[in-house]
Amino acid sequence: MRSERVRLFQTLPHACGYFAERTAQNLVIDPAAPQLDQLYGPALERGFRRAGGHLYYPSCPQCQACTPCRIDVEGFRPDRAQKRCLRRNADLAITESIPGYNAERHALYERYLRTRHAGGGMDEAEASDFRRFLTAPWSPTLFLEFRQGARLLGVAVTDVCLTGISAVYTFFDPEETARSLGTFAILQQVDLARRRGIPWLYLGFWIEGHPKMDYKRRFRPLQIRGPDGWKPMAEGSAS
Known part of the structure; x- marks a missing residue:
């Protein structure tokens, strides 16, 4: 999953699903990438998770609580x-x-x-x-x-x-x-x-x-x- 092959996007801050007083952000693998099926296994190995058609990883500047x-x-x-x-x-x-x-x-x-x-x-x-x-x-x-x-x-x-x-x-x-x-x-x-x-x-x-x-x-x-x-x-x- 080298950077020259796969684009990563960062979401805007949104409400955290686990701590009401915090906001969260995610890194998301380009959902338009044509090889998402091939990337999925290596992405799991790197701690990513699927929600719908998105592979994401928590990337919150002030919090690193989420641990794969x-x-x-x-x-x-x-x-x-x-x-x-x-x-x-x-x-x-x-x-x-x-x-x-x-x-x-x-x-x-x-x-x-x-x-x-x-x-x-x-x-x-x-x-x-x-x-x-x-x-x-x-x-x-x-x-x-x-x-x-x-x-x-x-x-x-x-x-x-x-x-x-x-x-x-x-x-x-x-x-x-x-x-x-x-x-x-x-x-x-x-x-x-x-x-x-x-x-x-x-x-x-x-x-x-x-x-x-x-x-x-x-x-x-x-x-x-x-x-x-x-x-x-x-x-x-x-x-």
């Missing part, structure tokens, strides 16, 4: 809580599905956003919002669907590159909190990576001490990316 993180798939072993999560959801069927919009997925997505992100600007998502945020024509995406019989309980939007899988977004039935479907989705993505021989599962960004990000450190061994590249997260981090 990834699970070492080969070394991962579920802890006791994660094993309980797998047992609680043993009745679910998992399907690797073609990505995209349909009315059933959209209805679940809307219910999830209204409950989990009420008032956040995403809670009235239309069909166009669903398509624009979750999919991209160049992205190697699949939807992992979780069903209890015919009933759709969750969807894990999952990008599958040759050397890494990216957990893009998960939405699920907000009435099924006891199932811990967010954790279950990551465990299924780890399993998918293992079955395909892919070494890394990228979880996006981790923020030390942030309650919305704390769950990520429970997937060990976890690596974080700093100025010197990827390194294992210390066992006691943010505990």
